Amino acid sequence: MTDAATVMQHCDVxxxxxxxxxxxxxxxxxxxxxxxxxxxxxxxREAGMAVTRDNVGNLRARYEGTGTATLLLGSHLDSVxxxxxxxxxxxxxxxxxxxxxxxxxxxxxxxGLEVLAFADEEGLxxxxxxxxxxxxxxxxxxxxxxxTDAGGVTMAEAIRAFGxxxxxxxxxxxxxxxxxxxxxxxxxxxxxxxxxxLPVGVVPAIAGQSRFEIAFTGEAGHAGTVPxxxxxxALTAAAEVVLAVxxxxxxxxxxxxxxxxxxxxxxxxxxxxGKVFFTLDVRHPDDRVRTPACEALIARTRETARRRKLAVExxxxxxxxxxRCSPRLTAxxxxxxxGRAPEVPSGAGHDGVYMSxxxxxxxxxxxxxxxxxxxxxxxxxxxxVGVALDVLGRFLELLARQ
Amino acid sequence: MTDAATVMQHCDVxxxxxxxxxxxxxxxxxxxxxxxxxxxxxxxREAGMAVTRDNVGNLRARYEGTGTATLLLGSHLDSVxxxxxxxxxxxxxxxxxxxxxxxxxxxxxxxGLEVLAFADEEGLxxxxxxxxxxxxxxxxxxxxxxxTDAGGVTMAEAIRAFGxxxxxxxxxxxxxxxxxxxxxxxxxxxxxxxxxxLPVGVVPAIAGQSRFEIAFTGEAGHAGTVPxxxxxxALTAAAEVVLAVxxxxxxxxxxxxxxxxxxxxxxxxxxxxGKVFFTLDVRHPDDRVRTPACEALIARTRETARRRKLAVExxxxxxxxxxRCSPRLTAxxxxxxxGRAPEVPSGAGHDGVYMSxxxxxxxxxxxxxxxxxxxxxxxxxxxxVGVALDVLGRFLELLARQ
Numbered sequence: 144m145t146d147a148a149t150v151m152q153h154c155d156v157x158x159x160x161x162x163x164x165x166x167x168x169x170x171x172x173x174x175x176x177x178x179x180x181x182x183x184x185x186x187x188r189e190a191g192m193a194v195t196r197d198n199v200g201n202l203r204a205r206y207e208g209t210g211t212a213t214l215l216l217g218s219h220l221d222s223v224x225x226x227x228x229x230x231x232x233x234x235x236x237x238x239x240x241x242x243x244x245x246x247x248x249x250x251x252x253x254x255g256l257e258v259l260a261f262a263d264e265e266g267l268x269x270x271x272x273x274x275x276x277x278x279x280x281x282x283x284x285x286x287x288x289x290x291t292d293a294g295g296v297t298m299a300e301a302i303r304a305f306g307x308x309x310x311x312x313x314x315x316x317x318x319x320x321x322x323x324x325x326x327x328x329x330x331x332x333x334x335x336x337x338x339x340x341l342p343v344g345v346v347p348a349i350a351g352q353s354r355f356e357i358a359f360t361g362e363a364g365h366a367g368t369v370p371x372x373x374x375x376x377a378l379t380a381a382a383e384v385v386l387a388v389x390x391x392x393x394x395x396x397x398x399x400x401x402x403x404x405x406x407x408x409x410x411x412x413x414x415x416x417g418k419v420f421f422t423l424d425v426r427h428p429d430d431r432v433r434t435p436a437c438e439a440l441i442a443r444t445r446e447t448a449r450r451r452k453l454a455v456e457x458x459x460x461x462x463x464x465x466x467r468c469s470p471r472l473t474a475x476x477x478x479x480x481x482g483r484a485p486e487v488p489s490g491a492g493h494d495g496v497y498m499s500x501x502x503x504x505x506x507x508x509x510x511x512x513x514x515x516x517x518x519x520x521x522x523x524x525x526x527x528v529g530v531a532l533d534v535l536g537r538f539l540e541l542l543a544r545q
Numbered sequence: 546m547t548d549a550a551t552v553m554q555h556c557d558v559x560x561x562x563x564x565x566x567x568x569x570x571x572x573x574x575x576x577x578x579x580x581x582x583x584x585x586x587x588x589x590r591e592a593g594m595a596v597t598r599d600n601v602g603n604l605r606a607r608y609e610g611t612g613t614a615t616l617l618l619g620s621h622l623d624s625v626x627x628x629x630x631x632x633x634x635x636x637x638x639x640x641x642x643x644x645x646x647x648x649x650x651x652x653x654x655x656x657g658l659e660v661l662a663f664a665d666e667e668g669l670x671x672x673x674x675x676x677x678x679x680x681x682x683x684x685x686x687x688x689x690x691x692x693t694d695a696g697g698v699t700m701a702e703a704i705r706a707f708g709x710x711x712x713x714x715x716x717x718x719x720x721x722x723x724x725x726x727x728x729x730x731x732x733x734x735x736x737x738x739x740x741x742x743l744p745v746g747v748v749p750a751i752a753g754q755s756r757f758e759i760a761f762t763g764e765a766g767h768a769g770t771v772p773x774x775x776x777x778x779a780l781t782a783a784a785e786v787v788l789a790v791x792x793x794x795x796x797x798x799x800x801x802x803x804x805x806x807x808x809x810x811x812x813x814x815x816x817x818x819g820k821v822f823f824t825l826d827v828r829h830p831d832d833r834v835r836t837p838a839c840e841a842l843i844a845r846t847r848e849t850a851r852r853r854k855l856a857v858e859x860x861x862x863x864x865x866x867x868x869r870c871s872p873r874l875t876a877x878x879x880x881x882x883x884g885r886a887p888e889v890p891s892g893a894g895h896d897g898v899y900m901s902x903x904x905x906x907x908x909x910x911x912x913x914x915x916x917x918x919x920x921x922x923x924x925x926x927x928x929x930v931g932v933a934l935d936v937l938g939r940f941l942e943l944l945a946r947q
Contacts, residue, residue: 331770332767332769332770333767333770333771333772334771334772334775335772338775350769352769354814363920364916364917365734365735365892365893365916365918365919366801366803366805366826366828366892367734367752367754367801367826367828367891367892367893367894368733368734368735368801368891368892368893368916368918369735369736369801369892369916370735370736370737370799370801371791371794371795371800371801371802372795373736373740373916376791376803378787378804378805378807379787379788379791379804381784382783382784382785382787382788382791383784383788385780385781385784386781386784386785386788389773389778389781389784392773393773393774397772398773399768399769399770399771399772399773400773401768401778401815401817402780402781402818403768403780403809403812403813403814403815403816403817403818404809404812404813404814405780405807405809405812405818406809406812407805407806407807407808410805410806410807410808411805411806412756412805412806412824412826413803413805413826414805414919415803415805416804416805416807422814424768424769424814424815426768426769489769489770490767490768490769490770490771491767491769491770492769514766514767514770514771514775515766516767516770517767517816
């Protein structure tokens with residue numbers, strides 16, 4: 144079996160580690176995760192690595208080099224509800240496979256390799272993302288431990304039940320010298336590579352993101368009796384903004400702007416909508432593009448409310464600046480690609496967001512079918528995984544020569 | 546106390562007849578309706594009328610004239626959930642008050658007056674409207690009797706529990722000669738009279754109405770990773786249609802077009818909407834305006850789907866032609882108004898829709914505050930009710946002279 148075929152098989156095995164039989168749902172510190180760990184530990188050992196587990200529940204496996212420096216590789220093992228099998232696990236499996244190749248060849252690099260299999264990136268169980276990489280970056284606030292899951296279990300209890308000590312999360316912080324970098328392989332989760340007919344791409348940056356919750360309040364009324372010119376319809380106002388958001392997204396390369404949630408009150412066929420609540424999500428790899436785009440959309444929202452005589456509430460619910468990947472590591476990754484290596488900014492967040500606080504970050508995207516992710520239909524080819532494996536292997540050799 | 550003040554007081558008394566203490570909810574054949582009937586029967590008797598109840602549960606009260614012909618007056622006693630106190634009851638109370646004036650004056654008209662207090666117009670309990678007037682028009686299909694309410698009670702059982710015989714609904718049909726007409730006083734449920742500063746208006750027609758359910762299906766996707774030019778967003782398509790519906794409504798006098806319900810799937814802030822379901826409600830007093838307006842909007846909907854590469858389903862869920870009020874009776878009502886009597890088409894349906902199948906129909910609208918109805922904030926003034934009473938009284942005298 145080729146190394147790529149083994150990676151695919153391992154992703155299938157992990158897909159069977161689920162809390163919801165029939166679909167893939169592997170939350171933080173779950174029974175499904177416990178079963179996944181049994182497999183992953185074994186695969187790490189077969190690749191010649193020493194395996195430990197930290198308090199938050201990350202698996203950490205080390206393959207020593209001839210020197211003391213460390214390059215970090217990895218991705219996450221948790222999933223969203225009813226997930227695909229590659230978002231997360233693929234990056235961990237490719238990292239293990241690359242180490243195994245070195246081991247099988249009896250090769251040591253001038254630096255150690257540490258594979259991080261993060262305990263949580265998606266935030267399914269506690270609604271708080273990046274728990275694994277935040278612990279490694281020393282950014283997991285103790286206040287988070289009081290969060291509860293849908294069953295009322297606190298995060299502290301969940302960590303303890305999974306075998307960690309919630310009072311010692313600070314120990315999970317990276318303790319050695321600054322690592323040489325953190326490199327992650329991940330499915331693209333978008334259609335760009337597929338559209339260009341290329342197996343892999345390098346990530347110049349992880350997009351910054353702004354989220355808003357917006358509510359228009361007009362006046363509900365009888366759909367048959369209130370003349371059009373006397374209406375204060377919250378939905379027609381929201382429709383204007385939805386189209387403005389779409390148009391704004393089209394004005395700049397790599398800008399994406401989305402209204403994903405929209406709720407109408409009272410929501411009856413014969414009643415003019417009195418209130419509409421909706422979300423706005425804006426992302427771009429350059430904050431100098433995102434910030435003015437958001438300002439323009441919020442101004443447009445307020446102008447719409449004024450013109451239509453509606454009340455408007457705008458709440459900025461989150462803002463995350465963009466994370467620029469390391470130009471040096473990204474250039475090496477490009478060099479390692481035999482052929483064209485397009486730059487594909489990541490619109491989704493990744494563990495690199497927090498890892499960038501303690502080291503340089505680089506990411507390699509693998510083409511995924513239809514750009515679909517967070518869905519059972521998530522699909523990659525064995526051939527493309529083979530390319531990613533080879534690229535990561537060559538990258539390590541290039542880095543070793545520097 | 547003036548007659549108008551008595552009408553207001555009676556509406557307050559009926560407001561206390563509710564199945565939901567603290568709000569006004571008086572469904573068909575309910576305990577609340579039973580209590581309301583006790584009061585209304587008594588007020589009808591005080592006005593000199595002989596009261597009967599038919600099988601569906603309409604109260605019918607007759608004040609004999611010197612001849613055998615009959616003029617029908619009335620409205621409905623049931624309400625929507627959390628209703629106001631005037632939509633329906635006001636028309637019944639004004640009719641009773643006008644008869645009482647005749648009785649108190651010892652006056653008989655050349656025709657008898659029959660006040661109909663309909664058992665159901667809103668359709669709250671069984672989701673089927675106009676039960677009362679349909680029974681009188683002989684249009685209450687036996688199949689309706691198998692409908693069930695939220696508690697699983699069939700309409701047949703509800704009618705029997707309320708004291709009627711569901712197998713004898715055919716007996717409720719109007720049996721005498723064709724009546725001289727059916728005249729109803731009702732709150733406007735819209736803002737036209739308030740805007741013009743006038744207490745009452747006459748209704749030239751009850752608008753026809755078309756209802757559609759429309760669904761766009763595009764492709765859900767990650768809000769961060771799918772570029773704008775590769776999206777098939779069902780919500781942006783729906784937003785286009787929502788604005789087209791609003792614009793269409795503004796093109797023609799008295800045309801109203803509304804998207805009142807709109808639901809987004811999957812409805813998460815970070816997911817491009819894959820599916821949107823929405824309703825379309827179009828009304829106009831002239832079917833020759835409504836029908837082409839609907840056709841144009843549905844064509845626009847299909848064009849939007851084609852251009853945006855979405856699937857679209859359009860389902861026509863109901864169509865009700867407009868009902869023209871009797872020009873002769875409406876002219877008499879106008880004559881009875883001392884002052885300006887604007888024509889205000891009714892965008893809402895009324896019992897006249899079915900009564901028009903057995904007789905000529907006329908309606909008098911009373912100004913309501915803010916155009917608000919189906920809401921506890923429903924409000925009319927005693928002065929305006931006094932005007933409506935006087936107009937209806939003069940109308941009877943004018944008709945008597947013809």
